[in-house]
Amino acid sequence: MRYQKKFGTFYNSKRWRELRAYKFATNPLCEECLKKGKIVQAVDIHHIHPIDTAYGWEHRYDIDNLESLCIECHNGKHESRQSSMTKFDKMWEELQLKGGNKND
Numbered sequence: 001m002r003y004q005k006k007f008g009t010f011y012n013s014k015r016w017r018e019l020r021a022y023k024f025a026t027n028p029l030c031e032e033c034l035k036k037g038k039i040v041q042a043v044d045i046h047h048i049h050p051i052d053t054a055y056g057w058e059h060r061y062d063i064d065n066l067e068s069l070c071i072e073c074h075n076g077k078h079e080s081r082q083s084s085m086t087k088f089d090k091m092w093e094e095l096q097l098k099g100g101n102k103n104d
């Protein structure tokens with residue numbers, strides 16, 4: 001699927017890998033665990049606004065849209081997202097479509 005390929009290309013891009021490495025270097029610990037006073041090594045970089053949304057895609061290289069997470073917290077984020085984020089994402093995507101803003 002073309003839609004999926006776009007994300008694959010993004011995750012393989014040099015720019016993303018460098019940004020990811022930079023984020024790991026600045027925030028080597030899981031930021032969620034840290035909030036609870038736990039010291040856990042981060043293993044994933046999470047997009048706060050997921051890149052499969054119009055807004056998240058626009059901010060895919062935005063350091064403020066990134067969060068260092070351990071596997072457990074990362075899974076937790078994606079589970080809770082299903083309920084709370086889906087509505088908002090839909091709205092955004094529709095807005096973008098109506099605007100006729102096509103950038104690929």
Ligand SMILES: [Zn+2]
Nearest residue numbers: 030033070073
């Ligand atoms: Zn964690």
Ligand SMILES: [Zn+2]
Nearest residue numbers: 045046047074
């Ligand atoms: Zn994530």
